[in-house]
Amino acid sequence: MAIAHSVLNFQSYSSNALSAQESQLIQTYVEQFGAPLLLLDCDIIRQQYRALSHALPNVTLHFALKPLPHPVVVQTLLEEGASFDLATSGEVELVASQNVPAERTIHTHPIKRDQDIRDALEYGCTVFVVDNINELEKFIPYREQVELLIRLSFRNSEAFADLSRKFGCSTTQALELIAKAKQWNIHIKGLSFHVGSQTVNPQKYVDAINTCREVMEQVIELNLPALSTLDIGGGFPVSYNSQVMPIDLFCQPINQALALLPETVQVIAEPGRFIVAQAMTSVASVMGQAERDGQIWYYLDDGIYGSFSGLMFDDAKYPLTTLKKNDQVLPSVLAGPTCDSIDVVAENILLPKLDNGDLVIGRMMGAYTSATATDFNFFKRAQTILLNESSLCENKMLG
Template structure:
């Protein structure tokens, strides 16, 4: 199994004084001065990844969900610096592919701090995980359960339930999960096959606006847990409440402690023997990355100024298509009258437009466009289309470099 690298990285230790607090977004952001220094040294486009933001978000969610073990979902930002940072914080990791196994293994993550949660797997995926030492998997149907007959002495399974959520960015229960009744059938059949069912899991969807979705799902899972016991089947010991904890892109969301309060109340109704885990991804990394792009050309079309950037939809802004995200975007230049403008990406494809309508001052070639909250589903889904290279990743406050300076 070979690791694929998102980009080449540079690790920098930045004094805290150079990081400006953005009160609107509630995240620490690189200062304009630091951004200008990085561009002067490395050029553009850049993606500036601040590991201190990763630490603070992990700690905030840990405080908001006391007693819940957090398994970081690598999918939004599978980057080695993020893994190192969270490993030092004591996090566990949620894996879905053999490539993600490679990533955590190469960063020294103990296999017992991982679970494999992709509901649909190839036999090779199962074997790769077991070879690494990860033995907790997720299933949501009989066909998937039967894939584990050959490995029944080595695995523990979670059965994933479906709870539809039209209010989320991505309704993950549309593609995965089963009904509570089907969960009972799977658990019963697993007992006949000699396969151990460890517990249940669910995911209410990405960017879930209301904690009520979690409360409903936890209550339904509690009912299944009690029904399993009543049927004389082996007691379930784990509940995985997934991810989906919201972050503020261009609108406010509930502070995470308020958001999690009703979730904690619902978890308190579970049997004392049930361990609770979660799979946060976006919440941990969304605010950790700032995109820096430069204007490489401009034109006026139908009365609007068009600014062509050296990064776009096929690069760091891929989340505008794949994730339906809405990033806070502005020019580093603040002076001058603002007019309705268009930001376009660098490729020859007409779909490569970052914003059809954004208020900007008059910009010159080489001026910088800064986009915050770019940590989730950006680098992970960027491409090299049209042979425009992906943005270089600049890593701030990486644990490896900090240790080297202080050791």
Template sequence: MAIAHSVLDFQSYSSSALSAQESQLIQTSVDQFGAPLLLLDCDVIRQQYQALSRALPNVTLHFALKPLPHPAVVQTLLAEGASFDLATSGEVELVAEQGVPAERTIHTHPIKRDRDIRDALAYGCKVFVVDNINELEKFIAYRDEVELLVRLSFRNSEAFADLSKKFGCSPQQALELIAQAKTWNIHIKGLSFHVGSQTMNPQKYVDAIETCRDVMQQVVERNLPALSTLDIGGGFPVSYNSQVMPIELFCQPINQALSQLPETVQVIAEPGRFIVAEAMTSVASVMGQAERDGQIWYYLDDGIYGSFSGLMFDDAKYPLTTLNKEGEWLPSVLAGPTCDSIDVIAENIMLPKLNNGDLVVGRMMGAYTSATATDFNFFKRAQTVLINHQNIAQERLIG
């Protein structure tokens, strides 16, 4: 299966994506570290976190580690005052190692093993998510220690990933779970949802918030313990090869819907992609080339099984460019280094004639790239190089 990019998209990014300063940084990094590389700019992480914080001023942001679980990302966001969304014991270990206070974390995987619960509790994370009776029953043994969120399902076929396909329950099922939790003396703290990754329409959030508000009202009417928290998930969109709505405009209707909740309800969110997608740039070099069926095939030292794994797993369309833009532009293919024919990054694109060793650059490569990369065929994953990084956690330990 090949992943195609249109000629127009590639040429538009190729002509304007890199400034002279960026090109120099990329070349200097390759000269020092070799290729392939992933350049992680921590200033971009700060900027994105601050932008979303301004757009959702009354929402506590718990960064979801899943798209880029890198220590430098945790350190940078911890210094910004962020909280964190965890889903596995490995993620618990990561934030614990970086000195994240446990009270600034939640554990949101709806399906957990007993040891996953115990690992999180040993760290000090006490807020968990459930969406079914089997999961709720797991917390009977820990009912004096935990606070639970019940996750509702809101299907979204328009999203990159419809995250309600696999998890979440109906409003009626949520009410039944909350009633059962009362019988078992388990504290239900609130509700949660996720409308899907890379959601383009803020109305999806509005509809979900309004449904959750209705459920909260029904909880009160049924004389069940009032709910104090609403987790609105993540899914805030970023621009790959097409522009999305500016985040401040995107969040306006969401804020309006949130203002209709009871004043006692605390609102949290789980942004991931929005924080890190723009923060990483990939750099691959041409290993070799061949002419096949009227196109020049360029074989790079990074591909589908490496940093471009998101082309398979995430349906992302990364902006691509080259440092060399001189010479005749020719129909071309960008392929990865492995011996698997599925390892093709882009087909039917126009490129300037490249030489072995020339560099191909991918933008918007922070989310679901290195996190889902493999060592298939024993090609090592791209090395991550940090830019504008301040190791706040390490400085605190030294001090």
């Protein structure tokens, strides 16, 4: 069933309340498929991709598959003209199965097995990322086929995930790697960085871009081959329960910094969360309830081992609401279905009195939810219902 985006408008987070139309649609899907569910709206994916493309008009966007690696997401973005950021052989298989042209992909995992390199090359992806001499050496057998980006480290204590703690090298090390690559006849295409997940301060990007520009100038001064690409990574923020800067405003200083790069430098990015976070809504039902320490505990059929895994792995704070309307609210706890005591979705939350079978709705559930869900305790993962797909596809359910 095709649902118009104007009707099923889940991305609004100014209020957690659901409209009557939204409530009816959710109930219809639960009657048809049961619960728990994840409702994935392809129109919101398109909207977010277009918004970031508009905000970064001179940047080629490579969607990072990691937060939501569904075939429909790949197909939707492929139709939008997106490129893709791969990190594993499984992700290579996914884009290959969706007929993504290999020239629209890059492989950005800084640490790879030889099999990972060979799988990507067999598919046709030839751009890789390295950040140390051990990794650079792995490409000697493939130097006639590959182009490499050197990943720099820019620590960011403000980000939820400071990815430069685990990956990246200093500017001095980068210059040493570029010199060694010249000695080994390996083509260094450019530089890359990632300022960290949910970065709310665009100055972090500006500082990293300026440093990369200086490295590019030093490369010329050292008579090393000029660099032609800068990958500014991902990390563009989205609003969960607190507002972040609108993306157009956020990207203004980034564009100003990019404008200072040589005209010959191509700029790419690796957005993930920004594209998909708003695109998915979760639907869980109350399995049972009990009163404990003055609060009502509601046990849901989805939890942190399932769609709410981001509460453990991603530090996300998903906006939650219910279909029940009642002015009287009570201190409540939402717990997951497993026998593990840490499986708690929300505490000290004010909710109307719920009955068994009532539905609890989570918004902003597109990033690092189904991707990191498990079947722990043999509770099955939520089924994903696809909304507003391309006319090339049929609306369907993914298990």
